Amino acid sequence: MRIPVSWLIQQLELTEDHRDIGATEIAEAFIRVGIEVEDVLPLGPVTGPVVVGRVAQIEELTEFKKPIRYCTVEIGEPEEDGEQPLTTQVVCGATNFVEGDVVVVALPGAVLPGDFAISERKTYGRVSRGMICAADELGLGDDHSGILVLPVDDDVAPGDDAIELLGLTDTVIELAPTADRGYCLSMRGLARELACALDLGFADPAAIDVPAAENRAIAVDLAAEGACSRFAVRRVTGVDPTAPTPWHIRRTLMLAGIRSISLAVDITNFVMLELGQPMHAFDTSRLRGGLTVRHAVAGEKLVTLDGVERTLDPDDIVISDESGPVSLAGVMGGASTEVRDDSTDILLEAAVWDPPSIARAVRRHKLPSEASRRYERVVDPALPPVALERAARLLRQYGEGSIQPGRTDEGTPHAAEPVVMAMDLPDRVAGTRYARGVTAARLQQIGCRVEVGAAEDGTPEVTAYPPSWRADLTQPADLVEEVLRLQGYETIPSVLPTAPAGHGLTLAQRRRRHISRTLAEQGYVEVLPFPFVSPKVWDAFGLDADDVRRRTVAVRNPLESDRDQLATTLLPGLLDTLARNVSRGAKDVALFHIGQVVLPRADAAPMPDVPVAGRPSDEQFAQLAAALPAQPTHVAVVLAGNHQRVGWWGAGEAASWADAVQAARVVAEAAGVELAVSADALAPWHPGRCARLSVGGFPVGHAGELHPKVVEALGLPKRTCAMELDLDLLPVRERKVVPVVSPYPPVLLDVALVVDDEVPAAELTETLRGGGGELLEELSLFDVFSGSQVGEGKRSLAYSLRLRATDRTLTVEEATAARDAAVAAATERHGATLRG
Structure with a gap:
């Protein structure tokens, strides 16, 4: 979320101590209350003469291959009546402005962002005395599609200082609220958090009078049960389609990274940024009958606003009229009913959608949007009528529209349940004692209605009724977090726990560290490879169809769709890391990893559904243990290139199967066990260069050179070698090594x-x-x-x-x-x- 500092400050009731608050102090305040600040971006810097200009004359230079214009621009009013206005001549390649438009002109001597100095120069056979600026050239976003054309305003005259007019001394703060705080994806939510951090008053932009919905604006049927908890629409007619978007709205959208489109669309985006309620504007004249909110029918088509025809899924939620789907709900509207250059009858829609359904639709259609980003994180269910009223009034103010009486408002949002908490719970959790009344005051600051009472045993307790925008407040721990973060995490004392005497690393932990250190001393580098694998890797390994290593555990929500299985061996991740290093120029590579693998049992019980409200029972623990797969700890190494590197000491020595076997011996020595080595044949190793590793006659692993087909399939260097050993099969022994040094000759x-x-x-x-x-x-x-x-x-x-x-x-x-x-x-x- 990108938001200008000036907009935030407008919502605060500043005291004398905070009159000169700056971007740095605001960023620090956000960090104190747990909101990540990704960047603080001062606009500009822009210095020198940058003024408002009015295009007086345009001469098209047609002798060049691309459009070039020689423009005469008024940059000052005449000093006396009858005199000509002050003008300058500028060469410009943009074509999105006409004579009479108000633009921004950087005159010679100005310096724009990027240390771009403006000077008088000859180009295309003309002398250019300045530059007509685009938005990105002034630091107002990334739009370079054309010249920045300002709306005509009687209070703005040619020659006025554009730096002050455009607010180029402002600062934009880029924030990344956590997913459970969707309300912070709005100026309203961020300003409230800032007010809490600074202990200031807050002017809620949603605190406006909303008339009752006396009649319906249009017929709406909520046919998709559970998909939409509230759906509201309001109609505005007679909107002037040529009315420009006011500069302060365009500027806010630019700084937030949203492109200005038209007055109606810009207003819906502005209200979304202001209140956090995404909205959509329909051209009412293009709708056929009433609206229905439903699930899509398999195979239905919808052309979205980006011009792409999309095949809908039955899990998609759509808004449809009698002609079919007209919007992919919560994601993007349809092209058939979009607001166009001649639209005068606007139907504003604001709704509350099911977050998981929106998230699935976004990923299914690969169509993220600012609206879906907010719907995925829960939208305040009380906002739709407020947002409609705010947008309708803006359309009336700037587009001369007429707000039609009535509002359709379907659905009844579920009210948040009250949360009861012991008054001193925040004190006990933080390990400190806060001043009397802090808990109730902090909860009221975030919008809770608070009632103080006593439990049956007489201890004080507080009942908090969460506000509509805080769906994340469901248990006492959530209230504790709010009190602690607003009081400041720095107020929580830092006390290191005292380690109990006689405790330390277990024998298994010490053994693991010793093995890791020993392998590192042998020249191996420890890596942490990606823990998930693709099913295709087992084919590349040449495993038989009934090989137990193919029996894996699937990941329900994988980070990468083609790697959706937990590994039954460490080799796929290690070999992938080896191939990546080789592809980036490494020739001699020796890697190792110690980690767990997942070996599901064929007779495993189904995973029980254990509630999280309390501690599971002993029976539930037993069911969980029976359902969990075995997760032994393995150690594995991979080698390629020279094991003994080339240097002044010699030509080097290529890594071979013997080096992989020696790595196993090193591990066994570090573990204090005797390792037996014998010939074997097991994929993915070469059948003639594969060793079985045994301890006490029981196989614990394999080592050797990989099969040439495996090397080719995985894109590995020739003669790549590997070793893998199950550490959990080795007996754990306490080793207090005392070296015996004989003074006698051998x-x-x-x-x-x-x-x-x-x-x-x-x-x-x-x-x-x-x-x-x-x-x-x-x-x-x-x-x-x-x-x-x-x-x-x-x-x-x-x-x-x-x-x-x-x-x-x-x-x-x-x-x-x-x-x-x-x-x-x-x-x-x-x-x-x-x-x-």
Whole structure:
């Protein structure tokens, strides 16, 4: 909502202390009462001679490819009778003005917004001494469709200061009220909030006398039950279709970002900005019979004011006459009954529509509007007759219209229920003690009618009757919020809670942090990928139709329509993040994420409808637990490019499946568990480069290189690798690591074993480690060889062994015995032989 400061101040009853209040103070006041200020935009700056001018003569220059005019403009009255007015000559390319129009002229020496200096210069073969200005060139909005033409006014003469006339020293404040405060999308609502923040009086523009509806202006039938709680119309005839919109209304619309169209339409938009009640103007002569508010029939067509023919949905609410739909209710009117250049008989409509229905229609037709924005956030049900009366009087004042007697007013809005609250509840919630009478005074400031009484136990309580524009006040907590925000959140004491002794992070929390820190130390970067996935990703992963990872939970109102499922694995989000980084120039990428996945059970119970008025019962808690899907915590990594980067130290090393497996080992080490690695085949990994990760014989995850088809489908770099592991399947152990440093030297031995090709290196490694006993401090594979020297179907695996004791220096005999024991275990289990 964009609103001029000058308009706001006009509604306040200023005291001596606030006579010189400025935009900064007003912005700070809005922030104090909880309304977000997005920007404070001073108009201009415009300096120098900028005056009102009257176009005296226009010479069309036809020798150019585009329209160019050489205009003589009166910029001052003659000093004596009989003398010619002061004039200047200006070259202009706009064509939306004629001789006699009143315009704004920036003379040489003026400086317009953007530090645009005006000077005398020769152009198109003529000397231009100034510039005729458009609205955006003066900082009055974004309209550059033509020159700003002012209405003819006897009080305005050529040469008058245009800076003062146009209010170019004003400031516009751009605000973003929360969705529950739709009343703040109006000058009336914002001025009331400002008055509350500054403790000033407030002149309500809706406080006007509205005559009773003695008879109906037109027949109206509310056939759509629940779609419209109030529908009112009033008729104004004899409107002058050529009457210009008054400058103050045009200026307000410009600054709010609304284009001026015609007097009738501009007045409805102005009243909407002023009161918060959207309105629509029909050309009564184009209506056929009475009006009916109903749901659309499937397949019905309506050409809206933007000239687009729209196919209506049965959920759409329409206003129709005997010819069919004439308006998409609450969103946009129809072209068949719009007010045109020759319209003299105007039917003004103001209604209160069902907010969810309007919101769905806007999204369905992709047709947001200023009216729908307010209807989605609840409109004051008491406003329709007030807004009609205000608009009708403006049409009579500026368009010489005649207000017809009678008003159609159908529907009975539901009155707000009173809210009862303990008088000291705001004090208890804030943890402070407010002065006596503060609660009642603040509630009265926001428009509540207040009754003070006592509960059955004698404690004071207040009964608040919310005003019609505050549909959000439904419970004591809402009243507490109003009192606290108007008193000022800074008055609430800030007290840090004392942490109870002996408490801290749980073992699982400490483990998660340790794993995250360990992966970061290994060169991985933690990311928070988008948690929702598209169903198409499972096809890209090559999952079978019955794969359990396809069984997901759908999101009812997704942020992105094509990503409407909760993820059963962390890989889609991580791979999407990897692809985005690669597309932006990153070559070597290593990412990780620790987060929850959602695994719905096939036999899950339906989700119960639990009321929110009180604490659920134990039975309801049990039903909720039975309906919720499992949400285990996973850790996953993805790699692409070089794992060892290129530098002065060498050519680098490409990431491979072994790096993904090593990442799993790093996680297991940080978690304090032993990880077993074995070959497997599972989509989306490459069947020949996929490792199953197990703890205690139970699979906990997979790692390896992704399948080439998956890489191609997702647009990933070649040989992209990934690992995912279920942390909740790992036993949680308290690890108080105390490193044991032996002061004695190690004994280094190598051994090369020949085994069958089918023997996994991981299994042989585990066998050697078990056979070596406590003296085997470290075991690492450093060479794999296949060839005729070791025989057909065989391969040689060479290991480096480091042996050491903590209490003595090992003898050669002890070290050799440990090595021989390891080799003997490998021989017994895998048929290994020492390579000669």
